[in-house]
Amino acid sequence: MVHKSSVPLHWRMQKSRYNLIGSKCVTCNTVFFPSRILCPKCRRKGKLESFQFSGKGEIISYTIIKVPPEGFEKNIPYAIAVIKLEEGTNIAGHVVGDIENIEIGKKVRAVFRKIYEDGKDGLIHYGLKWELEEGNE
Amino acid sequence: MSVGIVGYGCYIPKFRITVEEITKVWGENPENIKKGLGIEEKSVPDIDEDTVTISVEAGKNALLRAGIKPEKIGALYIGSESHPYVVKPSGTIVAEALQLGTDLMVADLEFACKAGTAGIQCCISHVKAGQIEYGMAIGADTSQSRPGDALEYTAAAGGAAFVIGKDPLAEIEGTCSFTTDTPDFWRRDKQDYPRHGARFTGKPAYFKHVVSASTNMMKKLGLRPSDFAYVVLHMPNGKFPTRAAKVLGFSMEQLKQSLVVTRIGNCYSGSSPLGLCNVLDVAKPGDRILMTSYGSGAGSDSFVINVTDKILERREKAKKTEYYIKRKQNIDYGRYARIMGKLKTE
Numbered sequence A: 001m002v003h004k005s006s007v008p009l010h011w012r013m014q015k016s017r018y019n020l021i022g023s024k025c026v027t028c029n030t031v032f033f034p035s036r037i038l039c040p041k042c043r044r045k046g047k048l049e050s051f052q053f054s055g056k057g058e059i060i061s062y063t064i065i066k067v068p069p070e071g072f073e074k075n076i077p078y079a080i081a082v083i084k085l086e087e088g089t090n091i092a093g094h095v096v097g098d099i100e101n102i103e104i105g106k107k108v109r110a111v112f113r114k115i116y117e118d119g120k121d122g123l124i125h126y127g128l129k130w131e132l133e134e135g136n137e
Numbered sequence B: 001m002s003v004g005i006v007g008y009g010c011y012i013p014k015f016r017i018t019v020e021e022i023t024k025v026w027g028e029n030p031e032n033i034k035k036g037l038g039i040e041e042k043s044v045p046d047i048d049e050d051t052v053t054i055s056v057e058a059g060k061n062a063l064l065r066a067g068i069k070p071e072k073i074g075a076l077y078i079g080s081e082s083h084p085y086v087v088k089p090s091g092t093i094v095a096e097a098l099q100l101g102t103d104l105m106v107a108d109l110e111f112a113c114k115a116g117t118a119g120i121q122c123c124i125s126h127v128k129a130g131q132i133e134y135g136m137a138i139g140a141d142t143s144q145s146r147p148g149d150a151l152e153y154t155a156a157a158g159g160a161a162f163v164i165g166k167d168p169l170a171e172i173e174g175t176c177s178f179t180t181d182t183p184d185f186w187r188r189d190k191q192d193y194p195r196h197g198a199r200f201t202g203k204p205a206y207f208k209h210v211v212s213a214s215t216n217m218m219k220k221l222g223l224r225p226s227d228f229a230y231v232v233l234h235m236p237n238g239k240f241p242t243r244a245a246k247v248l249g250f251s252m253e254q255l256k257q258s259l260v261v262t263r264i265g266n267c268y269s270g271s272s273p274l275g276l277c278n279v280l281d282v283a284k285p286g287d288r289i290l291m292t293s294y295g296s297g298a299g300s301d302s303f304v305i306n307v308t309d310k311i312l313e314r315r316e317k318a319k320k321t322e323y324y325i326k327r328k329q330n331i332d333y334g335r336y337a338r339i340m341g342k343l344k345t346e
């Protein structure tokens, strides 16, 4: 989840947040998001490389938010889900689209959306959300 | 080697509101409005969609079709009249999201509904001059309309992106513009909604510019309407392009594939670009297309486009316009007003 953050912090995380770039340990083939600098399995033997995820995944758990945190009032009701990415590893994210039909096991894909606006005069924060794939039924 | 469209792609938000639903609020007769404007329903952006997010989704599709590394793009132009910031370019956000890299020229363009096609013209010139290998031009909008205004039936959201370069799927054989100082439609700084000169928007504005630019374009290349398989004209509603096409000597058969406005409304800077996408989705190699945009204020950009055999493999690499038109969810006026910020809460 993204919460109100400082401008420099937002800027540093922008690349991975916009593009789903994590890391992959080429020693054991494990993928990570957000990216890591050390593989917890291989430790010193691990070798990590930057890794681009495809943006496809499926819902493994979710909750519908009806009482939103500050800044998300206009979005309710919305769903926050844990998504298993096609390449492995799980990520939490905001699900858009037909959330009345959200179900565990449904396929989602990453879409670029506004995450929140920092008031009327602050920055507009963008990033990835997850859209339920059509023809899921 | 010829220069033209190497890849194209579009994006249309999922929500729709019908003419009937809007007339219920204002007590108008839906059949009169539908007949008068020639539209059934229009697209509406979700609460978290804007010109930047529409541009990113359209840009991804254009890159898929182009099949090039994103960092090969040397220039990005985004034409819109609904850039989310007054100061801070939409293009920098879109470039980062599309991973276009930093060796990149970016500018946001504004010219009412024709800023997207102005971007295509800029990219053609850069490529021909050898300054860049590929450029990307995007026309996208989430257009605003005052509640109760006639524009509320048509002002829609959507966009299209074009990768311009060599080895095109559709060669751009020529382009020209027609520009005058005409006050048909405007919006001042800090105003929520645009204003327009009502009836003034027709004859001296839309028709004069679209017809002049198209006529000049055909004359320049020595072409006649019968040399074209398709014509694409800016679509403020369903009626204007139909009448302009007739005046120019084109048949309904040549126009209808591009006439997406009847099902999604007027996507402003995305309007004629989306019409072109829908034509490229079905065109055959050797088909010639005339496209003319229109932007209030006022000007038109006209293009002669010739489809090459590269279209056959590349167009299957991304979602087509028809996919986005059919992928829809109708909403009521209450939800529409909430999404579009038409209800003032402070």
Ligand SMILES: [Zn+2]
Residues within 6 Å of the ligand: A025, A026, A027, A028, A029, A030, A039, A040, A041, A042, A043, A046, A047
């Ligand atoms: Zn490892």
